[in-house]
Amino acid sequence: MTQETSSRDKTLVNVGTIGPPGSGKTMLIAAILQQQAQSNLAQAVSYDAIQKGDIDSFEYETANRHYTHFDYDGAGGSMTDLIDNVAQLDGVILVVSVSEGVMQQTRQQVRLARQLGVGSLIVFFNKCDAFDDDVLNMVEMQVRELLTKETFDGANVPVIRGAAQSALGGDAAWQQSIDQLLGALDSRIPDPAVRAEAVPATPHKKFEGDVYLLNREEGGQRGTFTADDRPQLYISSTSVRGTVKFPDGVTMAMPGDHITLTIELDTPVAIAAQLPFAVFAADDDDDDGDDSDDDSDDLDDAQIIGVGIVTTILS
Ligand SMILES: Nc1nc2c(ncn2[C@@H]2O[C@H](COP(=O)(O)OP(=O)(O)O)[C@@H](O)[C@H]2O)c(=O)[nH]1
Ligand SMILES: [Mg+2]
Secondary structure, eight states, rough: OHHHHHHTSSSEEEEEEEEEETTTHHHHHHHHHHHTTTHHHHHHOHHHHHHOOOOOOOEEEESSEEEEEEOOOTTTTHHHHHHGGGGGGGGGEEEETTTTHHHHHHHHHHHHHTTOOOOOOOOOOOOGGGGHHHHHHHHHHHHHHHHHHHTTTTTTTTTOOHHHHHHHTTTTHHHHHHHHHHHHHHHHSSSOOOOOOOOEEEEEEEEEEEEEEEGGGTTTOOEEEETOOOOOEEEEEEEEEEEEETTTTOOOOOTTOOEEEEEEEEEEEEEEEETEEOOOOOOOOOOOEEEEEEEESGTOOEEEEEEEEEEEEEO
16 A cells, blocks of 8 residues: 555554344445545455455555454354454444344344443445335334344434445445445544553453343343353353352343353453453253363354353452
């Protein structure tokens, strides 16, 4: 890029795309890169190249900002990716395809974003090329209702009507939707304050956490969650089994509940207050002999139960 001098002074902003598989996240990244490449503000990467999955973040600039863009694929395991670096995100782009509308993964990811403290959320409403205004209005209303329900400012969240594939294909009208999206990122995501120094994480086994149990619509469990469950926790990029203790007088919790849990991990993990984590149903039939606890592969097909934040380290 030939922007070296000016780019040095640009504000660094991290964003991520969430949204169900097939909603158009990869196409959107390709379209943004192509668009900004025309003004020398990015290097274009083809849809096929992005699709290979070897690149985990993408860089582009606007007049005053340098964006680093992460893609979260929306499949079960990628929730763990979002948990891993949500603390670095300044804003999230939720991609909703008009053809599918609000899906279970949409609900789950919005809930997760909320629980994990994502402040700025912008909706890219994709595949608008294929539908008329009546449909767009109806689906947009569902999206705003969902956001309101999840305590985002549903009425005022920017919903950009776009078509990533058409923009990528060179359709000037839809390329404008990419400009609108970038404009919304610039204006709606506040300049990041100086990032707080991360509290050094040291190995601990026991902590208290605030947990939200996802309901069925969000892809959570059907039944109750009790102290007899020994769930699989995903925390600090580690998958580890744990024992849970409920608050005094509480014996179980239902999907949709918020609960304070005391969690004791089977093995110590480097953790600190404010760290996000996810709770999965343990797969007791897992006898593949893979005891590795330093990756999330074993959680790809696991049933997610809840998402939480460490509040207090106990021991
Ligand atoms: N009609 C229409 N289809 C689109 C558009 N963007 C993406 N698609 C379709 O949706 C499919 C999935 O897109 P992709 O970006 O791979 O979705 P991802 O799984 O969210 O990354 C693509 O193969 C396209 O066929 C669009 O703007 N309009
Ligand atoms: Mg994709």
